[in-house]
Amino acid sequence: MPPRLLRYSELDLAAWDACVAAAQEVVPYAQSWWLRATAGRWEASVEIEQGTGQYLSVLPLPTKWRLSGSEVYQPAFTQQLGLLTLPDSKYSTVQLHLRHLPNRYARCYTQLNDQMHLPSLELPFTCQTRITYHLSLHPIYAVVHAGYAADYRRRLRLNQELPVPLTVANAFGVEEMLTLFRQHSGEAAGLKSRHYQQLLALYAALQQHGQALPLEVRAPETGELLAAALFIRFRTRLVYLFAAASPAGKKVGAPLLVLDYIIQRHAGTPDLVLDFEGGMIKSIARFFANFGATPVPYAALSFTQRPWYLQWIR
Incomplete structure (x- = not known):
């Protein structure tokens, strides 16, 4: 079944956490109780297996309301989110999950996880590369x-x-x-x-x-x-x-x-990998590198739509 955009009230949190716990991408920030503590509520693009209701892939979308409309944001203490997939997922590329977003949200800023390939995206999305540091243990x-x-x-x-x-x-x-x-x-x-x-x-x-x-x-x-x-x-x-x-x-x-x-x-x-969870500031990056850690890129995606009350202007 193609991914669907679900509101928080429509999410099956048990199926959500089962997907996060078994996903090919290891992303602690995507656990439901983590998101409840940092974002409160969130929406998501979810691929659901027909018949079983199992979540095969999830893209968390923490949201808040502004005068311009609903927007996706990156909560504090949540460095990375992005797409999490099970091996049986048929929609394991983030582009297939992102295509719904411009139709629902006025603005979007989300940091993908470092286990995803940096995506090639069409407008209105822009993509910036961010850096964290990893050390193999x-x-x-x-x-x-x-x-x-x-x-x-x-x-x-x-x-x-x-x-x-x-x-x-x-x-x-x-x-x-x-x-x-x-x-x-x-x-x-x-x-x-x-x-x-x-x-x-x-x-x-x-x-x-x-x-x-x-x-x-x-x-x-x-x-x-x-x-x-x-x-x-x-x-x-x-x-x-x-x-x-x-x-x-x-x-x-x-x-x-x-x-x-x-x-x-x-x-x-x-x-086991130690994620130093930072590296965009040179002095901090140097501190991490001195432990033998190496830089690892991940993507930050964003777009901004014109407010609804300006949509008529050509």
Whole structure:
């Protein structure tokens, strides 16, 4: 059956999550409870198998209403969405799902997943290439560690030589991490109060589904939080979702310790990939590349239609 555009009330969320869990593309952000936490409601282009009702392919379309009409947008804490397909899908190219969109939406901006080929599209769509960084955790830790920049290896060694080295531990929540981020980075990042509430709701859902890995580094003498990060484990992806550090934490290399810890803990896992979830800013890209991570492209698609009240103008 050809893909259909379905509203949120028409979606079978059990069939949706079954498709996401078995899809050829590994996209944690497309899980229904993730989208509920970050977008609330969404629409989708869905290929449904006749007779069984199984979802064979899904294209999530988070939407919001504006005066110009309904528009598709990319929610916070949802780096990639795009098309997810089962092997039996007959509509496994994103173009077949996108063709409906200009008829329903006034505007669209959506970031596809990095496991899709960059699409060739006709107007009104435009396509931009974005970059994330990946590190394979299939090799054992000694091999991955050897790929670090020399300065990173030196800083890790010097930390171990301290009388009381800094150590990474499991965190019991993310509230203190969010406070730290808000104090030192929140304004520059442009996050509003609603974004912190979204992340708290998402963290609660991640905890419930056993996918959250929160870590922290504290000063040994005072217990002051120096750095913290929230990682996500979903199938063959480990995602560096959110992180915060104080100026003192950056000075002593606490973010480096957090990432080295998660790499050491998961290295040697077949097919596992650490997605650093960023790389568009040069300084951040350099930080990730120093772990041996490599750039991976993905597409951002968009279009803007004229408002309905201007459609008559030629």
